Amino acid sequence: MNTDEQAGPLLEVNELCVDFRLKGGEVLHAVQGASFAIARGETFGLVGESGSGKTTIGRAIVRINEVSGGSIRFKGREIAGKIDAGLDREVVRKIQMIFQDPMSSLNERAKVDYIVSEGLHNVRKDLGEAERSRLVEKALLEVGLLPEFASRFPHEFSGGQRQRIGIARALIMEPELVVCDEPISALDVSIRAQVLNLLSALQKEKGLTYLFIAHDLSVVRFITDRIAVINRGQIVELSATEELFARPxxxxxxxxxxxxxxxxxxxxxxxxxxxxxxxxxxxxxxxxxxxxxxxxxxxxxxxxxxxxxxxxxx
Ligand SMILES: Nc1ncnc2c1ncn2[C@@H]1O[C@H](COP(=O)(O)OP(=O)(O)OP(=O)(O)O)[C@@H](O)[C@H]1O
Ligand SMILES: [Mg+2]
Structure with a gap:
Protein backbone atom coordinates (compact mmCIF):
# COMPACT_ATOMS: atom_id res chain seq x y z
CA MET A 1 0.00 0.00 0.00
CA ASN A 2 1.45 3.41 -0.86
CA THR A 3 1.46 6.31 1.55
CA ASP A 4 -1.26 8.21 -0.36
CA GLU A 5 -3.67 5.41 0.46
CA GLN A 6 -2.67 5.45 4.14
CA ALA A 7 -3.35 9.16 4.58
CA GLY A 8 -6.84 10.60 4.82
CA PRO A 9 -10.12 8.96 5.80
CA LEU A 10 -10.88 5.36 4.82
CA LEU A 11 -14.23 6.38 3.36
CA GLU A 12 -15.45 9.76 2.13
CA VAL A 13 -19.04 10.23 1.08
CA ASN A 14 -19.66 13.57 -0.55
CA GLU A 15 -23.03 15.05 -1.56
CA LEU A 16 -24.37 11.55 -2.15
CA CYS A 17 -27.79 11.33 -3.82
CA VAL A 18 -29.75 8.16 -4.51
CA ASP A 19 -33.03 8.30 -6.43
CA PHE A 20 -35.49 5.50 -7.03
CA ARG A 21 -37.84 5.54 -9.97
CA LEU A 22 -41.17 4.31 -8.68
CA LYS A 23 -44.00 2.69 -10.61
CA GLY A 24 -45.87 5.40 -12.49
CA GLY A 25 -42.65 7.32 -13.18
CA GLU A 26 -42.49 9.20 -9.91
CA VAL A 27 -38.97 9.71 -8.52
CA LEU A 28 -38.18 9.18 -4.83
CA HIS A 29 -35.16 11.10 -3.58
CA ALA A 30 -34.18 8.55 -0.94
CA VAL A 31 -30.81 10.13 -0.14
CA GLN A 32 -30.30 13.86 -0.68
CA GLY A 33 -26.76 15.24 -0.55
CA ALA A 34 -25.33 13.15 2.29
CA SER A 35 -21.71 13.94 3.25
CA PHE A 36 -19.51 12.33 5.89
CA ALA A 37 -16.08 10.75 6.23
CA ILE A 38 -15.02 7.75 8.31
CA ALA A 39 -11.51 7.43 9.72
CA ARG A 40 -9.61 4.14 9.85
CA GLY A 41 -10.56 2.15 12.93
CA GLU A 42 -13.52 4.38 13.69
CA THR A 43 -17.05 3.25 14.51
CA PHE A 44 -19.32 5.72 12.81
CA GLY A 45 -23.04 5.63 13.60
CA LEU A 46 -25.80 6.46 11.13
CA VAL A 47 -29.07 6.91 12.96
CA GLY A 48 -32.57 7.76 11.81
CA GLU A 49 -36.08 6.37 11.77
CA SER A 50 -37.46 3.77 9.41
CA GLY A 51 -37.38 4.85 5.77
CA SER A 52 -34.89 7.70 6.31
CA GLY A 53 -32.37 6.27 3.82
CA LYS A 54 -29.84 4.46 6.04
CA THR A 55 -29.81 1.13 4.22
CA THR A 56 -29.83 2.96 0.89
CA ILE A 57 -26.58 4.71 1.86
CA GLY A 58 -25.05 1.40 3.02
CA ARG A 59 -26.05 -0.31 -0.21
CA ALA A 60 -24.61 2.56 -2.27
CA ILE A 61 -21.27 2.14 -0.46
CA VAL A 62 -21.14 -1.60 -1.26
CA ARG A 63 -22.18 -0.76 -4.84
CA ILE A 64 -25.56 -2.52 -4.76
CA ASN A 65 -27.47 0.75 -5.22
CA GLU A 66 -26.64 2.98 -8.14
CA VAL A 67 -25.91 6.57 -7.12
CA SER A 68 -27.64 9.52 -8.79
CA GLY A 69 -25.11 12.13 -7.72
CA GLY A 70 -22.12 12.87 -5.54
CA SER A 71 -19.11 10.72 -4.81
CA ILE A 72 -17.95 7.84 -2.63
CA ARG A 73 -14.21 7.52 -2.14
CA PHE A 74 -12.57 4.50 -0.57
CA LYS A 75 -8.91 5.13 0.34
CA GLY A 76 -9.02 8.19 -1.86
CA ARG A 77 -10.33 6.41 -4.96
CA GLU A 78 -13.76 6.99 -6.48
CA ILE A 79 -15.90 3.84 -6.20
CA ALA A 80 -19.32 5.22 -7.20
CA GLY A 81 -20.44 4.59 -10.77
CA LYS A 82 -18.31 2.82 -13.35
CA ILE A 83 -14.97 1.56 -12.03
CA ASP A 84 -12.38 -0.80 -13.48
CA ALA A 85 -12.50 -4.52 -12.78
CA GLY A 86 -9.47 -4.50 -10.48
CA LEU A 87 -10.90 -1.83 -8.21
CA ASP A 88 -14.28 -3.55 -8.26
CA ARG A 89 -12.67 -6.78 -7.01
CA GLU A 90 -10.91 -4.83 -4.28
CA VAL A 91 -14.14 -3.13 -3.17
CA VAL A 92 -16.02 -6.44 -3.16
CA ARG A 93 -13.45 -7.78 -0.74
CA LYS A 94 -12.59 -4.81 1.38
CA ILE A 95 -16.09 -3.44 2.01
CA GLN A 96 -18.53 -5.93 3.48
CA MET A 97 -22.07 -5.57 4.75
CA ILE A 98 -23.86 -7.30 7.61
CA PHE A 99 -27.58 -7.28 6.97
CA GLN A 100 -30.54 -6.09 8.95
CA ASP A 101 -32.53 -9.31 9.11
CA PRO A 102 -30.61 -12.56 9.66
CA MET A 103 -33.84 -14.53 9.12
CA SER A 104 -34.12 -13.48 5.47
CA SER A 105 -30.56 -12.65 4.47
CA LEU A 106 -29.25 -16.25 4.35
CA ASN A 107 -29.92 -18.56 1.42
CA GLU A 108 -32.13 -21.27 2.99
CA ARG A 109 -31.23 -23.91 0.43
CA ALA A 110 -27.47 -23.60 0.86
CA LYS A 111 -25.33 -25.11 3.58
CA VAL A 112 -23.44 -22.81 5.94
CA ASP A 113 -20.20 -23.88 4.26
CA TYR A 114 -21.40 -22.46 0.94
CA ILE A 115 -23.01 -19.36 2.45
CA VAL A 116 -19.90 -18.34 4.35
CA SER A 117 -17.49 -18.86 1.44
CA GLU A 118 -19.71 -17.69 -1.42
CA GLY A 119 -17.98 -14.31 -1.66
CA LEU A 120 -14.60 -15.98 -2.13
CA HIS A 121 -15.55 -17.70 -5.40
CA ASN A 122 -14.98 -14.64 -7.56
CA VAL A 123 -12.12 -12.97 -5.77
CA ARG A 124 -10.02 -15.96 -4.66
CA LYS A 125 -10.03 -18.24 -7.68
CA ASP A 126 -6.60 -19.45 -6.57
CA LEU A 127 -8.05 -21.21 -3.52
CA GLY A 128 -8.16 -25.01 -3.45
CA GLU A 129 -11.00 -26.91 -1.76
CA ALA A 130 -9.02 -27.75 1.39
CA GLU A 131 -7.87 -24.17 1.85
CA ARG A 132 -11.42 -22.87 1.30
CA SER A 133 -12.80 -25.26 3.96
CA ARG A 134 -10.08 -24.20 6.34
CA LEU A 135 -11.05 -20.54 5.91
CA VAL A 136 -14.72 -21.35 6.57
CA GLU A 137 -13.78 -23.18 9.78
CA LYS A 138 -11.60 -20.31 10.89
CA ALA A 139 -14.37 -17.76 10.23
CA LEU A 140 -16.93 -19.86 12.13
CA LEU A 141 -14.60 -20.15 15.11
CA GLU A 142 -13.96 -16.42 15.08
CA VAL A 143 -17.67 -15.69 15.47
CA GLY A 144 -18.11 -18.27 18.24
CA LEU A 145 -19.65 -21.08 16.16
CA LEU A 146 -18.47 -24.68 15.83
CA PRO A 147 -16.65 -25.73 12.65
CA GLU A 148 -19.04 -28.69 12.24
CA PHE A 149 -21.92 -26.23 11.69
CA ALA A 150 -20.53 -25.85 8.16
CA SER A 151 -22.52 -28.86 6.96
CA ARG A 152 -25.87 -27.60 8.32
CA PHE A 153 -28.63 -25.45 6.85
CA PRO A 154 -29.68 -21.98 8.12
CA HIS A 155 -33.05 -23.17 9.44
CA GLU A 156 -31.22 -25.19 12.11
CA PHE A 157 -29.99 -22.01 13.79
CA SER A 158 -31.38 -19.35 16.12
CA GLY A 159 -31.52 -15.68 15.16
CA GLY A 160 -28.31 -14.89 17.04
CA GLN A 161 -26.46 -17.82 15.44
CA ARG A 162 -27.70 -16.78 12.01
CA GLN A 163 -26.37 -13.30 12.53
CA ARG A 164 -23.03 -14.86 13.52
CA ILE A 165 -23.09 -16.75 10.21
CA GLY A 166 -23.70 -13.40 8.49
CA ILE A 167 -20.70 -11.94 10.31
CA ALA A 168 -18.53 -14.96 9.36
CA ARG A 169 -19.52 -14.47 5.71
CA ALA A 170 -18.25 -10.87 5.91
CA LEU A 171 -15.08 -11.70 7.87
CA ILE A 172 -13.87 -14.40 5.50
CA MET A 173 -13.31 -11.67 2.89
CA GLU A 174 -10.83 -9.90 5.22
CA PRO A 175 -12.65 -6.56 4.94
CA GLU A 176 -11.37 -3.20 6.11
CA LEU A 177 -14.75 -1.50 6.25
CA VAL A 178 -17.91 -3.26 7.45
CA VAL A 179 -21.34 -1.72 7.00
CA CYS A 180 -23.33 -3.10 9.95
CA ASP A 181 -26.96 -2.49 9.00
CA GLU A 182 -29.00 -2.72 12.21
CA PRO A 183 -27.25 -6.03 12.99
CA ILE A 184 -29.04 -6.54 16.31
CA SER A 185 -32.46 -4.94 15.85
CA ALA A 186 -34.12 -8.18 14.71
CA LEU A 187 -32.61 -10.21 17.56
CA ASP A 188 -33.99 -11.10 20.97
CA VAL A 189 -33.10 -8.45 23.54
CA SER A 190 -31.29 -11.13 25.57
CA ILE A 191 -28.72 -11.85 22.86
CA ARG A 192 -28.19 -8.35 21.48
CA ALA A 193 -25.34 -7.56 23.85
CA GLN A 194 -23.52 -10.78 22.87
CA VAL A 195 -23.57 -9.88 19.20
CA LEU A 196 -22.50 -6.29 19.94
CA ASN A 197 -19.63 -7.58 22.09
CA LEU A 198 -18.58 -9.94 19.32
CA LEU A 199 -18.54 -7.08 16.80
CA SER A 200 -16.47 -4.89 19.07
CA ALA A 201 -13.99 -7.71 19.88
CA LEU A 202 -13.55 -8.40 16.17
CA GLN A 203 -13.01 -4.73 15.50
CA LYS A 204 -10.17 -4.54 18.02
CA GLU A 205 -8.60 -7.77 16.89
CA LYS A 206 -8.69 -6.97 13.17
CA GLY A 207 -8.53 -3.18 13.18
CA LEU A 208 -11.87 -2.95 11.36
CA THR A 209 -13.71 0.25 10.54
CA TYR A 210 -17.49 0.18 11.05
CA LEU A 211 -20.38 2.11 9.63
CA PHE A 212 -22.99 1.15 12.19
CA ILE A 213 -26.61 1.77 11.22
CA ALA A 214 -29.36 1.96 13.85
CA HIS A 215 -32.74 3.59 14.26
CA ASP A 216 -32.27 4.21 17.95
CA LEU A 217 -29.62 6.47 19.49
CA SER A 218 -29.38 4.37 22.65
CA VAL A 219 -28.03 1.39 20.67
CA VAL A 220 -25.08 3.32 19.28
CA ARG A 221 -24.26 5.47 22.31
CA PHE A 222 -21.66 3.16 23.79
CA ILE A 223 -20.13 1.76 20.64
CA THR A 224 -19.69 4.69 18.26
CA ASP A 225 -17.05 7.41 18.11
CA ARG A 226 -19.19 9.75 16.04
CA ILE A 227 -22.80 9.80 14.89
CA ALA A 228 -24.62 11.23 11.88
CA VAL A 229 -28.37 11.71 12.28
CA ILE A 230 -30.44 11.30 9.13
CA ASN A 231 -34.02 12.43 8.54
CA ARG A 232 -35.89 11.86 5.28
CA GLY A 233 -32.76 11.36 3.21
CA GLN A 234 -30.86 14.32 4.65
CA ILE A 235 -28.14 14.26 7.29
CA VAL A 236 -29.23 16.89 9.80
CA GLU A 237 -26.50 16.64 12.43
CA LEU A 238 -23.05 15.07 12.86
CA SER A 239 -20.72 15.08 15.84
CA ALA A 240 -18.70 13.06 18.34
CA THR A 241 -21.06 10.77 20.24
CA GLU A 242 -20.75 12.27 23.72
CA GLU A 243 -20.98 15.78 22.30
CA LEU A 244 -24.21 14.85 20.50
CA PHE A 245 -25.75 13.56 23.72
CA ALA A 246 -24.54 16.59 25.69
CA ARG A 247 -25.51 19.28 23.18
CA PRO A 248 -28.07 18.01 20.70
N1 LIG B 1 -35.14 -0.54 -4.36
C1 LIG B 1 -36.00 0.44 -4.00
N2 LIG B 1 -36.95 0.89 -4.84
C2 LIG B 1 -37.78 1.89 -4.48
N3 LIG B 1 -37.77 2.51 -3.28
C3 LIG B 1 -36.84 2.09 -2.39
C4 LIG B 1 -35.91 1.04 -2.70
N4 LIG B 1 -35.11 0.85 -1.60
C5 LIG B 1 -35.52 1.74 -0.68
N5 LIG B 1 -36.54 2.49 -1.13
C6 LIG B 1 -37.23 3.57 -0.41
O1 LIG B 1 -36.23 4.51 -0.03
C7 LIG B 1 -36.50 5.05 1.26
C8 LIG B 1 -35.35 4.77 2.19
O2 LIG B 1 -35.31 3.37 2.43
P1 LIG B 1 -34.19 2.68 3.33
O3 LIG B 1 -34.37 1.21 3.21
O4 LIG B 1 -32.86 3.23 2.98
O5 LIG B 1 -34.61 3.17 4.79
P2 LIG B 1 -33.95 2.80 6.20
O6 LIG B 1 -33.54 4.08 6.83
O7 LIG B 1 -32.91 1.75 6.02
O8 LIG B 1 -35.21 2.23 7.02
P3 LIG B 1 -35.32 0.99 8.05
O9 LIG B 1 -34.86 1.51 9.39
O10 LIG B 1 -36.76 0.64 8.05
O11 LIG B 1 -34.44 -0.12 7.53
C9 LIG B 1 -37.82 4.39 1.72
O12 LIG B 1 -38.86 5.28 1.39
C10 LIG B 1 -37.89 3.14 0.88
O13 LIG B 1 -39.22 2.75 0.67
MG1 LIG C 1 -32.74 -0.20 6.65
Whole structure:
Protein backbone atom coordinates (compact mmCIF):
# COMPACT_ATOMS: atom_id res chain seq x y z
CA MET A 1 0.00 0.00 0.00
CA ASN A 2 1.45 3.41 -0.86
CA THR A 3 1.46 6.31 1.55
CA ASP A 4 -1.26 8.21 -0.36
CA GLU A 5 -3.67 5.41 0.46
CA GLN A 6 -2.67 5.45 4.14
CA ALA A 7 -3.35 9.16 4.58
CA GLY A 8 -6.84 10.60 4.82
CA PRO A 9 -10.12 8.96 5.80
CA LEU A 10 -10.88 5.36 4.82
CA LEU A 11 -14.23 6.38 3.36
CA GLU A 12 -15.45 9.76 2.13
CA VAL A 13 -19.04 10.23 1.08
CA ASN A 14 -19.66 13.57 -0.55
CA GLU A 15 -23.03 15.05 -1.56
CA LEU A 16 -24.37 11.55 -2.15
CA CYS A 17 -27.79 11.33 -3.82
CA VAL A 18 -29.75 8.16 -4.51
CA ASP A 19 -33.03 8.30 -6.43
CA PHE A 20 -35.49 5.50 -7.03
CA ARG A 21 -37.84 5.54 -9.97
CA LEU A 22 -41.17 4.31 -8.68
CA LYS A 23 -44.00 2.69 -10.61
CA GLY A 24 -45.87 5.40 -12.49
CA GLY A 25 -42.65 7.32 -13.18
CA GLU A 26 -42.49 9.20 -9.91
CA VAL A 27 -38.97 9.71 -8.52
CA LEU A 28 -38.18 9.18 -4.83
CA HIS A 29 -35.16 11.10 -3.58
CA ALA A 30 -34.18 8.55 -0.94
CA VAL A 31 -30.81 10.13 -0.14
CA GLN A 32 -30.30 13.86 -0.68
CA GLY A 33 -26.76 15.24 -0.55
CA ALA A 34 -25.33 13.15 2.29
CA SER A 35 -21.71 13.94 3.25
CA PHE A 36 -19.51 12.33 5.89
CA ALA A 37 -16.08 10.75 6.23
CA ILE A 38 -15.02 7.75 8.31
CA ALA A 39 -11.51 7.43 9.72
CA ARG A 40 -9.61 4.14 9.85
CA GLY A 41 -10.56 2.15 12.93
CA GLU A 42 -13.52 4.38 13.69
CA THR A 43 -17.05 3.25 14.51
CA PHE A 44 -19.32 5.72 12.81
CA GLY A 45 -23.04 5.63 13.60
CA LEU A 46 -25.80 6.46 11.13
CA VAL A 47 -29.07 6.91 12.96
CA GLY A 48 -32.57 7.76 11.81
CA GLU A 49 -36.08 6.37 11.77
CA SER A 50 -37.46 3.77 9.41
CA GLY A 51 -37.38 4.85 5.77
CA SER A 52 -34.89 7.70 6.31
CA GLY A 53 -32.37 6.27 3.82
CA LYS A 54 -29.84 4.46 6.04
CA THR A 55 -29.81 1.13 4.22
CA THR A 56 -29.83 2.96 0.89
CA ILE A 57 -26.58 4.71 1.86
CA GLY A 58 -25.05 1.40 3.02
CA ARG A 59 -26.05 -0.31 -0.21
CA ALA A 60 -24.61 2.56 -2.27
CA ILE A 61 -21.27 2.14 -0.46
CA VAL A 62 -21.14 -1.60 -1.26
CA ARG A 63 -22.18 -0.76 -4.84
CA ILE A 64 -25.56 -2.52 -4.76
CA ASN A 65 -27.47 0.75 -5.22
CA GLU A 66 -26.64 2.98 -8.14
CA VAL A 67 -25.91 6.57 -7.12
CA SER A 68 -27.64 9.52 -8.79
CA GLY A 69 -25.11 12.13 -7.72
CA GLY A 70 -22.12 12.87 -5.54
CA SER A 71 -19.11 10.72 -4.81
CA ILE A 72 -17.95 7.84 -2.63
CA ARG A 73 -14.21 7.52 -2.14
CA PHE A 74 -12.57 4.50 -0.57
CA LYS A 75 -8.91 5.13 0.34
CA GLY A 76 -9.02 8.19 -1.86
CA ARG A 77 -10.33 6.41 -4.96
CA GLU A 78 -13.76 6.99 -6.48
CA ILE A 79 -15.90 3.84 -6.20
CA ALA A 80 -19.32 5.22 -7.20
CA GLY A 81 -20.44 4.59 -10.77
CA LYS A 82 -18.31 2.82 -13.35
CA ILE A 83 -14.97 1.56 -12.03
CA ASP A 84 -12.38 -0.80 -13.48
CA ALA A 85 -12.50 -4.52 -12.78
CA GLY A 86 -9.47 -4.50 -10.48
CA LEU A 87 -10.90 -1.83 -8.21
CA ASP A 88 -14.28 -3.55 -8.26
CA ARG A 89 -12.67 -6.78 -7.01
CA GLU A 90 -10.91 -4.83 -4.28
CA VAL A 91 -14.14 -3.13 -3.17
CA VAL A 92 -16.02 -6.44 -3.16
CA ARG A 93 -13.45 -7.78 -0.74
CA LYS A 94 -12.59 -4.81 1.38
CA ILE A 95 -16.09 -3.44 2.01
CA GLN A 96 -18.53 -5.93 3.48
CA MET A 97 -22.07 -5.57 4.75
CA ILE A 98 -23.86 -7.30 7.61
CA PHE A 99 -27.58 -7.28 6.97
CA GLN A 100 -30.54 -6.09 8.95
CA ASP A 101 -32.53 -9.31 9.11
CA PRO A 102 -30.61 -12.56 9.66
CA MET A 103 -33.84 -14.53 9.12
CA SER A 104 -34.12 -13.48 5.47
CA SER A 105 -30.56 -12.65 4.47
CA LEU A 106 -29.25 -16.25 4.35
CA ASN A 107 -29.92 -18.56 1.42
CA GLU A 108 -32.13 -21.27 2.99
CA ARG A 109 -31.23 -23.91 0.43
CA ALA A 110 -27.47 -23.60 0.86
CA LYS A 111 -25.33 -25.11 3.58
CA VAL A 112 -23.44 -22.81 5.94
CA ASP A 113 -20.20 -23.88 4.26
CA TYR A 114 -21.40 -22.46 0.94
CA ILE A 115 -23.01 -19.36 2.45
CA VAL A 116 -19.90 -18.34 4.35
CA SER A 117 -17.49 -18.86 1.44
CA GLU A 118 -19.71 -17.69 -1.42
CA GLY A 119 -17.98 -14.31 -1.66
CA LEU A 120 -14.60 -15.98 -2.13
CA HIS A 121 -15.55 -17.70 -5.40
CA ASN A 122 -14.98 -14.64 -7.56
CA VAL A 123 -12.12 -12.97 -5.77
CA ARG A 124 -10.02 -15.96 -4.66
CA LYS A 125 -10.03 -18.24 -7.68
CA ASP A 126 -6.60 -19.45 -6.57
CA LEU A 127 -8.05 -21.21 -3.52
CA GLY A 128 -8.16 -25.01 -3.45
CA GLU A 129 -11.00 -26.91 -1.76
CA ALA A 130 -9.02 -27.75 1.39
CA GLU A 131 -7.87 -24.17 1.85
CA ARG A 132 -11.42 -22.87 1.30
CA SER A 133 -12.80 -25.26 3.96
CA ARG A 134 -10.08 -24.20 6.34
CA LEU A 135 -11.05 -20.54 5.91
CA VAL A 136 -14.72 -21.35 6.57
CA GLU A 137 -13.78 -23.18 9.78
CA LYS A 138 -11.60 -20.31 10.89
CA ALA A 139 -14.37 -17.76 10.23
CA LEU A 140 -16.93 -19.86 12.13
CA LEU A 141 -14.60 -20.15 15.11
CA GLU A 142 -13.96 -16.42 15.08
CA VAL A 143 -17.67 -15.69 15.47
CA GLY A 144 -18.11 -18.27 18.24
CA LEU A 145 -19.65 -21.08 16.16
CA LEU A 146 -18.47 -24.68 15.83
CA PRO A 147 -16.65 -25.73 12.65
CA GLU A 148 -19.04 -28.69 12.24
CA PHE A 149 -21.92 -26.23 11.69
CA ALA A 150 -20.53 -25.85 8.16
CA SER A 151 -22.52 -28.86 6.96
CA ARG A 152 -25.87 -27.60 8.32
CA PHE A 153 -28.63 -25.45 6.85
CA PRO A 154 -29.68 -21.98 8.12
CA HIS A 155 -33.05 -23.17 9.44
CA GLU A 156 -31.22 -25.19 12.11
CA PHE A 157 -29.99 -22.01 13.79
CA SER A 158 -31.38 -19.35 16.12
CA GLY A 159 -31.52 -15.68 15.16
CA GLY A 160 -28.31 -14.89 17.04
CA GLN A 161 -26.46 -17.82 15.44
CA ARG A 162 -27.70 -16.78 12.01
CA GLN A 163 -26.37 -13.30 12.53
CA ARG A 164 -23.03 -14.86 13.52
CA ILE A 165 -23.09 -16.75 10.21
CA GLY A 166 -23.70 -13.40 8.49
CA ILE A 167 -20.70 -11.94 10.31
CA ALA A 168 -18.53 -14.96 9.36
CA ARG A 169 -19.52 -14.47 5.71
CA ALA A 170 -18.25 -10.87 5.91
CA LEU A 171 -15.08 -11.70 7.87
CA ILE A 172 -13.87 -14.40 5.50
CA MET A 173 -13.31 -11.67 2.89
CA GLU A 174 -10.83 -9.90 5.22
CA PRO A 175 -12.65 -6.56 4.94
CA GLU A 176 -11.37 -3.20 6.11
CA LEU A 177 -14.75 -1.50 6.25
CA VAL A 178 -17.91 -3.26 7.45
CA VAL A 179 -21.34 -1.72 7.00
CA CYS A 180 -23.33 -3.10 9.95
CA ASP A 181 -26.96 -2.49 9.00
CA GLU A 182 -29.00 -2.72 12.21
CA PRO A 183 -27.25 -6.03 12.99
CA ILE A 184 -29.04 -6.54 16.31
CA SER A 185 -32.46 -4.94 15.85
CA ALA A 186 -34.12 -8.18 14.71
CA LEU A 187 -32.61 -10.21 17.56
CA ASP A 188 -33.99 -11.10 20.97
CA VAL A 189 -33.10 -8.45 23.54
CA SER A 190 -31.29 -11.13 25.57
CA ILE A 191 -28.72 -11.85 22.86
CA ARG A 192 -28.19 -8.35 21.48
CA ALA A 193 -25.34 -7.56 23.85
CA GLN A 194 -23.52 -10.78 22.87
CA VAL A 195 -23.57 -9.88 19.20
CA LEU A 196 -22.50 -6.29 19.94
CA ASN A 197 -19.63 -7.58 22.09
CA LEU A 198 -18.58 -9.94 19.32
CA LEU A 199 -18.54 -7.08 16.80
CA SER A 200 -16.47 -4.89 19.07
CA ALA A 201 -13.99 -7.71 19.88
CA LEU A 202 -13.55 -8.40 16.17
CA GLN A 203 -13.01 -4.73 15.50
CA LYS A 204 -10.17 -4.54 18.02
CA GLU A 205 -8.60 -7.77 16.89
CA LYS A 206 -8.69 -6.97 13.17
CA GLY A 207 -8.53 -3.18 13.18
CA LEU A 208 -11.87 -2.95 11.36
CA THR A 209 -13.71 0.25 10.54
CA TYR A 210 -17.49 0.18 11.05
CA LEU A 211 -20.38 2.11 9.63
CA PHE A 212 -22.99 1.15 12.19
CA ILE A 213 -26.61 1.77 11.22
CA ALA A 214 -29.36 1.96 13.85
CA HIS A 215 -32.74 3.59 14.26
CA ASP A 216 -32.27 4.21 17.95
CA LEU A 217 -29.62 6.47 19.49
CA SER A 218 -29.38 4.37 22.65
CA VAL A 219 -28.03 1.39 20.67
CA VAL A 220 -25.08 3.32 19.28
CA ARG A 221 -24.26 5.47 22.31
CA PHE A 222 -21.66 3.16 23.79
CA ILE A 223 -20.13 1.76 20.64
CA THR A 224 -19.69 4.69 18.26
CA ASP A 225 -17.05 7.41 18.11
CA ARG A 226 -19.19 9.75 16.04
CA ILE A 227 -22.80 9.80 14.89
CA ALA A 228 -24.62 11.23 11.88
CA VAL A 229 -28.37 11.71 12.28
CA ILE A 230 -30.44 11.30 9.13
CA ASN A 231 -34.02 12.43 8.54
CA ARG A 232 -35.89 11.86 5.28
CA GLY A 233 -32.76 11.36 3.21
CA GLN A 234 -30.86 14.32 4.65
CA ILE A 235 -28.14 14.26 7.29
CA VAL A 236 -29.23 16.89 9.80
CA GLU A 237 -26.50 16.64 12.43
CA LEU A 238 -23.05 15.07 12.86
CA SER A 239 -20.72 15.08 15.84
CA ALA A 240 -18.70 13.06 18.34
CA THR A 241 -21.06 10.77 20.24
CA GLU A 242 -20.75 12.27 23.72
CA GLU A 243 -20.98 15.78 22.30
CA LEU A 244 -24.21 14.85 20.50
CA PHE A 245 -25.75 13.56 23.72
CA ALA A 246 -24.54 16.59 25.69
CA ARG A 247 -25.51 19.28 23.18
CA PRO A 248 -28.07 18.01 20.70
CA UNK A 249 -28.88 20.85 18.28
CA UNK A 250 -31.32 19.85 15.57
CA UNK A 251 -34.98 19.43 16.49
CA UNK A 252 -35.00 15.96 14.96
CA UNK A 253 -31.99 14.82 17.04
CA UNK A 254 -33.66 16.17 20.17
CA UNK A 255 -36.80 14.22 19.37
CA UNK A 256 -34.78 10.99 18.88
CA UNK A 257 -33.03 11.56 22.21
CA UNK A 258 -36.26 12.19 24.04
CA UNK A 259 -37.54 8.83 22.81
CA UNK A 260 -34.89 6.91 24.77
CA UNK A 261 -36.41 5.45 27.96
CA UNK A 262 -34.63 6.28 31.21
CA UNK A 263 -33.64 3.01 32.93
CA UNK A 264 -34.58 4.42 36.35
CA UNK A 265 -38.34 3.87 36.86
CA UNK A 266 -38.55 6.77 39.34
CA UNK A 267 -37.26 9.17 36.68
CA UNK A 268 -38.77 7.52 33.60
CA UNK A 269 -42.18 9.13 34.26
CA UNK A 270 -40.49 12.58 34.16
CA UNK A 271 -39.32 11.99 30.61
CA UNK A 272 -41.26 14.05 28.09
CA UNK A 273 -41.02 12.79 24.54
CA UNK A 274 -40.52 15.62 22.06
CA UNK A 275 -42.16 15.25 18.68
CA UNK A 276 -40.35 16.55 15.67
CA UNK A 277 -42.37 18.96 13.60
CA UNK A 278 -40.51 20.14 10.47
CA UNK A 279 -42.63 23.31 10.47
CA UNK A 280 -40.70 24.43 13.56
CA UNK A 281 -38.01 25.67 11.15
CA UNK A 282 -38.64 29.02 9.54
CA UNK A 283 -36.74 28.70 6.28
CA UNK A 284 -38.80 31.31 4.41
CA UNK A 285 -36.08 33.96 4.64
CA UNK A 286 -32.90 31.87 4.79
CA UNK A 287 -32.33 28.28 3.66
CA UNK A 288 -30.40 25.93 5.95
CA UNK A 289 -26.87 24.83 5.17
CA UNK A 290 -24.23 22.68 6.81
CA UNK A 291 -22.74 24.61 9.74
CA UNK A 292 -20.02 23.76 12.25
CA UNK A 293 -21.57 25.18 15.41
CA UNK A 294 -19.03 23.71 17.84
CA UNK A 295 -15.69 22.13 16.86
CA UNK A 296 -16.48 18.97 14.88
CA UNK A 297 -20.20 19.40 15.58
CA UNK A 298 -22.18 20.08 12.40
CA UNK A 299 -25.85 20.77 11.90
CA UNK A 300 -28.18 21.58 9.04
CA UNK A 301 -29.44 25.03 10.00
CA UNK A 302 -29.69 28.62 8.88
CA UNK A 303 -27.89 31.54 10.48
CA UNK A 304 -30.69 32.43 12.89
CA UNK A 305 -30.90 28.84 14.12
CA UNK A 306 -27.15 28.69 14.57
CA UNK A 307 -27.25 31.82 16.73
CA UNK A 308 -30.02 30.26 18.84
CA UNK A 309 -27.99 27.04 19.31
CA UNK A 310 -24.96 28.97 20.51
CA UNK A 311 -27.11 30.89 22.95
CA UNK A 312 -28.77 27.73 24.25
CA UNK A 313 -25.44 26.22 25.31
CA UNK A 314 -23.76 29.33 26.65
N1 LIG B 1 -35.14 -0.54 -4.36
C1 LIG B 1 -36.00 0.44 -4.00
N2 LIG B 1 -36.95 0.89 -4.84
C2 LIG B 1 -37.78 1.89 -4.48
N3 LIG B 1 -37.77 2.51 -3.28
C3 LIG B 1 -36.84 2.09 -2.39
C4 LIG B 1 -35.91 1.04 -2.70
N4 LIG B 1 -35.11 0.85 -1.60
C5 LIG B 1 -35.52 1.74 -0.68
N5 LIG B 1 -36.54 2.49 -1.13
C6 LIG B 1 -37.23 3.57 -0.41
O1 LIG B 1 -36.23 4.51 -0.03
C7 LIG B 1 -36.50 5.05 1.26
C8 LIG B 1 -35.35 4.77 2.19
O2 LIG B 1 -35.31 3.37 2.43
P1 LIG B 1 -34.19 2.68 3.33
O3 LIG B 1 -34.37 1.21 3.21
O4 LIG B 1 -32.86 3.23 2.98
O5 LIG B 1 -34.61 3.17 4.79
P2 LIG B 1 -33.95 2.80 6.20
O6 LIG B 1 -33.54 4.08 6.83
O7 LIG B 1 -32.91 1.75 6.02
O8 LIG B 1 -35.21 2.23 7.02
P3 LIG B 1 -35.32 0.99 8.05
O9 LIG B 1 -34.86 1.51 9.39
O10 LIG B 1 -36.76 0.64 8.05
O11 LIG B 1 -34.44 -0.12 7.53
C9 LIG B 1 -37.82 4.39 1.72
O12 LIG B 1 -38.86 5.28 1.39
C10 LIG B 1 -37.89 3.14 0.88
O13 LIG B 1 -39.22 2.75 0.67
MG1 LIG C 1 -32.74 -0.20 6.65
Missing amino acids: LHGYTRALLSAIPIPDPRREHERTPIFYDPSMHDYSKARPDWREVFPGHFVLANEAEEAAFRKRYN
